[in-house]
Amino acid sequence: MTEIIQKVKNLSIGFKSKKGEEILILRNISTNIKKGETVGIVGESGSGKSTLALAMMGYVKHGLYTIGGECEFNSSNLLKMKNRDLEKIRGRKIAMIPQNAGQALTPNLKIGYQIDEALQLHSDLEEKEREQKISELLNKVRLPSPETIALRYPHELSGGQQQRVAVAMALAGTPDLLLLDEPTTGLDVTTQAHVLELLNFIAKDTGTSMVYVSHDLGAIAQVSDRIIVMYSGEIVLEGPSRDILKKPIHPYTYGLLKSIPKLSLAGLPQSMPGSQPQPGTMHRGCSFFDRCNFSEEKCKNNSPQLEYLEKLNTSVRCFNHKSLMNDSQVNQTVNKIKTSLQDKEILNLSEVSISYAKQKLLDQVLNRISDDNPTVKDININIKKGETIALVGESGSGKSTILKSIAGLLRTKGGIIKFDQKRNLSSDLKERDPNDLRIIQLIFQNPDESLNPNHTVEEIIAQPLKLYFGLKGEELKKNIIDLLQKVRLGEFYMSRYPRQLSGGEKQRVAVARAFAAKPDIILCDEVTSALDVSVQAAVLNLLQQLKEDFGTTYIFVSHDLAVVRAISDRVAVLYQGRLCEVGPSKDVYQFPSHPYTEVLLGAVLEPDPDIKPKLVAEDIVEEKPPQKGCSFQGRCSRILGDICKNEVPPWQITSSGNSIRCHIPLKELQKVQIN
Amino acid sequence: MKLDNIYQEEKKSNFAKVSEIIITMASRPSGFIGLSILIFHVILAFISPYIAPYDFKAINPTLMLQAPSAEYWFGTDDLGRDVFTRTILGGRTALTITFFGSLIALLWGGLLGIFCGLVGGKTDDIVMRIVDAFLSIPWILAMLLIVSLLGTSTEVLIPALGFFYGKGIVRVARAATHDVIAKDFIVSARARGHSNFSIIWNEIIPNVRDAILVEGAMRWSWMLLGFSSLSFLGFGVSPPTPDWGLMISNARGLMSFAYWSVIAPIVGLSSLIIGINLTADAFAKALGIDRSTKAPV
Numbered sequence: 024m025t026e027i028i029q030k031v032k033n034l035s036i037g038f039k040s041k042k043g044e045e046i047l048i049l050r051n052i053s054t055n056i057k058k059g060e061t062v063g064i065v066g067e068s069g070s071g072k073s074t075l076a077l078a079m080m081g082y083v084k085h086g087l088y089t090i091g092g093e094c095e096f097n098s099s100n101l102l103k104m105k106n107r108d109l110e111k112i113r114g115r116k117i118a119m120i121p122q123n124a125g126q127a128l129t130p131n132l133k134i135g136y137q138i139d140e141a142l143q144l145h146s147d148l149e150e151k152e153r154e155q156k157i158s159e160l161l162n163k164v165r166l167p168s169p170e171t172i173a174l175r176y177p178h179e180l181s182g183g184q185q186q187r188v189a190v191a192m193a194l195a196g197t198p199d200l201l202l203l204d205e206p207t208t209g210l211d212v213t214t215q216a217h218v219l220e221l222l223n224f225i226a227k228d229t230g231t232s233m234v235y236v237s238h239d240l241g242a243i244a245q246v247s248d249r250i251i252v253m254y255s256g257e258i259v260l261e262g263p264s265r266d267i268l269k270k271p272i273h274p275y276t277y278g279l280l281k282s283i284p285k286l287s288l289a290g291l292p293q294s295m296p297g298s299q300p301q302p303g304t305m306h307r308g309c310s311f312f313d314r315c316n317f318s319e320e321k322c323k324n325n326s327p328q329l330e331y332l333e334k335l336n337t338s339v340r341c342f343n344h345k346s347l348m349n350d351s352q353v354n355q356t357v358n359k360i361k362t363s364l365q366d367k368e369i370l371n372l373s374e375v376s377i378s379y380a381k382q383k384l385l386d387q388v389l390n391r392i393s394d395d396n397p398t399v400k401d402i403n404i405n406i407k408k409g410e411t412i413a414l415v416g417e418s419g420s421g422k423s424t425i426l427k428s429i430a431g432l433l434r435t436k437g438g439i440i441k442f443d444q445k446r447n448l449s450s451d452l453k454e455r456d457p458n459d460l461r462i463i464q465l466i467f468q469n470p471d472e473s474l475n476p477n478h479t480v481e482e483i484i485a486q487p488l489k490l491y492f493g494l495k496g497e498e499l500k501k502n503i504i505d506l507l508q509k510v511r512l513g514e515f516y517m518s519r520y521p522r523q524l525s526g527g528e529k530q531r532v533a534v535a536r537a538f539a540a541k542p543d544i545i546l547c548d549e550v551t552s553a554l555d556v557s558v559q560a561a562v563l564n565l566l567q568q569l570k571e572d573f574g575t576t577y578i579f580v581s582h583d584l585a586v587v588r589a590i591s592d593r594v595a596v597l598y599q600g601r602l603c604e605v606g607p608s609k610d611v612y613q614f615p616s617h618p619y620t621e622v623l624l625g626a627v628l629e630p631d632p633d634i635k636p637k638l639v640a641e642d643i644v645e646e647k648p649p650q651k652g653c654s655f656q657g658r659c660s661r662i663l664g665d666i667c668k669n670e671v672p673p674w675q676i677t678s679s680g681n682s683i684r685c686h687i688p689l690k691e692l693q694k695v696q697i698n
Numbered sequence: 699m700k701l702d703n704i705y706q707e708e709k710k711s712n713f714a715k716v717s718e719i720i721i722t723m724a725s726r727p728s729g730f731i732g733l734s735i736l737i738f739h740v741i742l743a744f745i746s747p748y749i750a751p752y753d754f755k756a757i758n759p760t761l762m763l764q765a766p767s768a769e770y771w772f773g774t775d776d777l778g779r780d781v782f783t784r785t786i787l788g789g790r791t792a793l794t795i796t797f798f799g800s801l802i803a804l805l806w807g808g809l810l811g812i813f814c815g816l817v818g819g820k821t822d823d824i825v826m827r828i829v830d831a832f833l834s835i836p837w838i839l840a841m842l843l844i845v846s847l848l849g850t851s852t853e854v855l856i857p858a859l860g861f862f863y864g865k866g867i868v869r870v871a872r873a874a875t876h877d878v879i880a881k882d883f884i885v886s887a888r889a890r891g892h893s894n895f896s897i898i899w900n901e902i903i904p905n906v907r908d909a910i911l912v913e914g915a916m917r918w919s920w921m922l923l924g925f926s927s928l929s930f931l932g933f934g935v936s937p938p939t940p941d942w943g944l945m946i947s948n949a950r951g952l953m954s955f956a957y958w959s960v961i962a963p964i965v966g967l968s969s970l971i972i973g974i975n976l977t978a979d980a981f982a983k984a985l986g987i988d989r990s991t992k993a994p995v
Contacts, residue, residue, distance in 0.1 A: 430889045452888060460891035473882035477904035486900070487890055540890070 028199055028232055029056040029079055029117075034092035034102075036074055036083060037302075046303035048074050048087060050256045053329075056200065061226050061233040063247030063264065065240055067299055067555040068526070070253040076202050076236045078102065080117045081109045096200075114145045118193035122205040124185040128177035134161075134188055135173025138195055145196030160191040163228075165221060183214035187221065194225070201233045207242055211417040212582060216626040216636040219245045238555060240283060241628030244268055245636070252276050255299050255310040258329060262337030265632050272337065272344040274317045282560035284589035286627055289609060291589050294561035298525045309341075317343045367408045368444055369576050370429070370544060375402040375438030377424055377600070396650055397436050399424050399600035408543075411570065411577040413591035413608070415584060415623070421600035422580045426546045429578065430465050431455050443543075461491045464537040468549035470529035474521040480507070480532050481517040487539040506535040509572075510565060527558035531565065538569060547579045551586055563590050584627050588612055596620045598655050599648035606681030615693035617683045619655045653686065661687060661695065722984040723977070729984070732976025739970045743790045752780040754787050755938040763956045773958035775949060784940040785962040789970060791935050792942060795855050796921040802860025803867055803921070804914040810864075811871025811910075812902055815879055816894060822872075829868050837862045838927065845933045855934070859925060863917045870913040874906035908985040915978035919971045926967055942967040 031054050037047040049071045056062055056079075066072045077084065078094050081101030093100040096112065104112075113119075121127040129137060135157050142153045161169035164187040177185055186206060193201055203222070207215040223246055226233055237243050243250060243264070250267045252260040252275065260273040271277045278295040285292075297314040309315070309322040322342060329340045341347070378397035399421040406412050414422040427433035428450045429440060435450040442448050442462065449455055464487075467473035474483055484503045488494045494502055504514050510531040521529055530550065537545050547566070551559040567590060570577060581587050587594060587608070594611040596604040596619060604617040611620060618639075625637035640658045648654050652668040659667065663686055672686045685692060723729040758778035766773040772781035814822040841858060848854045878884065879902070887897050928934035929943025937944060942963040949959035 432885060432889055452891065455891070457891055460889070463889075465886060465889050467882040467886065469882065473886055475883045475901055475904065478900075486887070486892075490890060490892060536886075 025060070026058040027055045028058050028096065030095040031055070031075070031079065032093050032095065034075070034078060034094060035090040036071075036078060036087055037090050038087050040303060044303065045090065047090065048256055048302055049078070051092070052258055053092075054251060054258065054261060056232050056234060058199070058232055059226075059230045060249060061235060061247045063243035063250045064234060064236045064253060065238065065243050065250060066253035067238060067557065069255070069299055069302070071256040072236045072238075072253050073204055075253070076119075076204055076234055079200070079234060080113055080119060080202060114141065114198070115196040116198055117200045117202065118196055118198040119202045119204065120186075120189050120193050120206050123209055124189035124206075125177065125182060125209075127189055128185060130177055132176075133173065134175055134177065134180070138173070138188070138192055141192045141195035156195075160194055161188075163194065163225070164188070164191045166191075181214075182210050183218060186210060186214075186218055190218075190221070190225070194229070194231075197229070198231060201231050203233060203235045205237050205239075206235075208237070208239065212584070212628075213417065213622055213626040213638075213640070215242065216628065216638055219628070220636075220638065222246055239628070240268070240279065240556070240630035244630045244632050245628055252279075256302065257310065257340065258338070259311065259340045260337070261329075262335060262339075266335060266337060268630055268632060272335075272347045273339050273341050274315045274343070274347065275311050277347065278314070278316070279557055280630060282557045283630055284560070284563075284583075284585040285629060286585050286588055286612060286624065289588060291564050291567055292560045294564050295557040296561075298527060298558065317341075317347065319343065368405050369408040369442065370406040370578075371439070371441040371444065372402050372404045372406075372425075372429075373439050373441070375425070375428065375440065376400040376436045377421070377428055377433060378436045379424075396648060397600070398648070399428075400648070401601060402438065403602070404595055404605065406544075406576060406578065408576055409570075409574050410592045411579055411590055412593045412595060413579040413581060413587040414595050414597055415581060415587050416597035417582060417623075419599070420597040422597050423548055424600070425597075426465070426548055426578065426580055429544075430463055430546055431460065457491065461487075461540045462543045463546065464540050464542040464544075465546045465548065466530075466533050466537050466550050469553045470526065470533045471521070471553075473533050474529055476521055478520070479517065480512075480519050480521075480524075483521075483532060484536050484539055487536060491540055502539070506539055509538065509569065510535045525558075526554050527561060530554060530558075530562050534562070534565065534569070538573070538575075541573075542575065544576045544578065547577055549581055550579075552581065552583060559586070566590065584612075584623055585629075596623070599645060601648065601654035602684060603655060604681065604683050606677070606683075607679065610677065610679045610681035614696040615677065615683065615689045616696065617655070617685055618659045618661045618687075618692075621696055622658070622660075653684075661692075663687065719981070719984045723980040726980055726983065728976050729980025732973050732978075732980055735969055735973030736977050739789055739793065739973060742786055743793050746786040746790065750783045750787055752783045754779065754783050754940045756780075763952065763959070765956075766958050772962045773956070775945075775959045776952060776956070781945075781959050781962050784945060785942075785966050788940040788942045788945055788963055789966055791939060792922055792925050792929075792967075793970070795852060796859065796918060796925050798856045799859035799863065799921050799925075800914055800918040802857060803864035803917055804910060805864075806860070807864030807867025808871045808906075808910045808914075809898075811868040811873075812875045812898055812906060813894075814868070815872040815875025816898060816902065818879075826868075826872070829865050832862075832865050837924065841924075841928060842931070842933060845928065850933055850936060855925070855928075859921055863921045863924070867910065867913055867917060871906060871910050874909040875902055878902055878905045912978055912982040912985065915974065915981055919974035919978065922967075922971055922974065 031052055034049055034052040035047055036049040037045055040046050052075060064072045064075060074084065074087065081094065081104055083089055083102070089102045094102050096117065101109065101112070138157050138160060139153055142148060142156055148156055157173055158169040161172055166172045166184060166187050180188065207218050210218060219242060222233070225231065235243060235246050247264045249262065250264045251258055252267070252273065254275050260267060260271065260276050267276060268280065271280055282292050282295055295314055300310055307326065308324050309318070309327055312318050312322050315322065319342065327340050327342050329338045331338045376397045377399040402425060404412070414425060416422050424433065428435050431448070431450055431452040433450065440448045440450060442459070446459070448459055452460070481503055484506055485499055488499055488502055503517060507514065507516055512528065512531055521532070524532065551562055554562060563586065566577065569575065579587065579591055591608045594606065594608045595602055596611065596617060598619045603619045604611055612624065616624065622640045625639050628636055640660050645657050649656055652670060653659070653672050656662060656667045666686050672684045674682045674684050675689050676682050677689060683689065724733055756779060761774045761778035763776055764770055764774040770780050770782065772785060775781055810825065814825050841862060844858045845854065884897065884901055887901050925934055926943035929941045930947040932947065934943055935941040945963040946960055949956065953960050
């Protein structure tokens, strides 16, 4: 038997509410981490996964306290240890890699110095040896030219590089256990795939145990040997990762896997009803009872215990796991999207270019924007009425920038935005009349930021109704209730504040506010990326339903290719503010593709241990689009030579109407990509 | 604690909100002390004319510089006036003038700050440089200039103090607005086409109100000190009106042998300032804008 390095026994952590009640965040958690194994802890926000990971290094967040149980490491209980003794363990024996490395690194100290600090604390090396060790560590996390990286400041590195530095710092103390709290969540898809591959390599190379906390089953699937699924502070399922992902025997995991959109399936995944109970609101019975499709009468009043199944080496907390075991292959069924595509074009973007360059005085005086290499250039898209067009690309690809200009929030440098083939829309808000503002509405990524925290839901939805239609009194109220019903929220939500709503409910309110204006076009800026997976599917289904009811056109910006695949009719791929590929979504997801689309598709993580991401190109970040030639020349693995560097590639159109902007002939492209 | 928010349910009336804040403030020892001192001073200011044992301007040469006794609790001053009477009356003018002064400071400072934060660009640059220029002038010099030109009447003092103490609020309000302005709900309101006025009133003010109120409360205590300094220099309240600053100024030469005539107004002034300061701190904590919050890890 392999050695157990961390033993969590009956751990309960919670806080006291204002009324003095004890409210549990973690309920009676027991698990073991073995030497050399990678354990993935997965769960929705609020499931207690981060609290558990922090407890594993003896840390309990301010305001919370340990109610019972212990975290045993090297046969001593971390939660009872003195700070002085903990300091000897943290960093040396247990290290943590935070979610946002950019914030975890001190901004005004050089990378080398920060790693050196970690080495001074956690190792007994002499100064000379430390210097060597720094470049060794940076080499290990595959940072190019360690000597120069060590002399840089954190802000001079890209997000992926910062995360690598954080990994290097964690490795400085040669820890036995690495805790990773959502280490790739803020990164681009391609970078994420690279970082995960690196983590896998390090786990094998150093034999370190890892605890990988994430909400993303796709990422968990790539790294972990064993998976712990958490739900409202409890472990509901624990077992070997392949079994859990292929044959989940707990209804929550089953539902979760079904609600994740997949690249191979067009159409919307099924959503799980309801949301996770808030801590303290749990009653008797199974905490998943309200949302479970397999529940029975006994689940309502009796809470199931974690049951160990020897045959599967799995623990499960469900009365009905046997019936699930028989047919629990995740047969994903999707709700096919109906397209009410009309031939009429509703929005035309022609030759749109946008620049962020600081204006020179002369240009300011003449009120013009001059920049020969603008951030966004040559955008030609014709959007049909009733379609959902998705703009995809990594951060910095200009997708949100284009949305802003369509909404009138950012002045374009050139080009025409035409509505309904008649009216030119100015990209300056002040020059648009109120009706032009009404027809285009925005839904934002993070509903926490897009809803005023000091307004009630009623006030939030009333704003567009008052502004555009001048509604008052009873009529206003009736309209608000109507809109709330359309987004499946009850009337009683009117008096609530955003902080009293869950993430999904908030996003529904934001959707209701956008639809209140009766718009023709809705711009969706990463609307689901701040939401939990099970909620994401529900919001996508809602958006689709509303689109069918109202005939709205969506311009959907996302970095998540699987989500885009699920909801969009057409996809436009952007790199460095230039279009690479535009076409019907089923064709974009098939070869031949633009080499950049190929990179993106290869990096998508699926919750399936058998599908490994294909890392086609390096994850370097380019800061500026190239002056001439193809925008993707810097990272393209299929680069032809000088032609790509000097000439802007032509648009090539496939038989199914997919346009690809590449110098490589389509047939050849298809041939090399399929192999 | 933030986690508790989930247990609050329906919308509360304004009265309920205010009383909850006051209860939270009083539940902390420092907040309780501060509030008690402040309330004591305010009540005293209201009732002192009715409870004062003597006439504040009755000069009695036979009673010069009497030590505290059963008859004259805090003793008498160099003109034989009762120090107790003059002390309990001495806070009234200062409190009134600085209270209204702070309101004016809050109003103009807050609104200008929010406006600058919202519009940004050149307008913001120009206004903020003017504010900086004013901040660089020692306020007491400028006050002395104004007071000597326009006199020491209440109608001059209130707006003058309000102006000088509002400069700092402009910066705080602008910074608070900057925190809010980048949030998507402002972008969303802009994209819908709301006017600047509507954005300030509906979207920004509810979010920066707390920060500005706390700042205003702090300014109030500084203004009180400032006003007393003016009186001390002879530019505030004119004799024989009792005023702490004036009393300290008159009696400071006698400190070595008649300490009582200077101790009482000093205690009055400093306790009020401490009271306002503690209250403002507790207010900030009750609203959740604690300036000394610990780092999360």
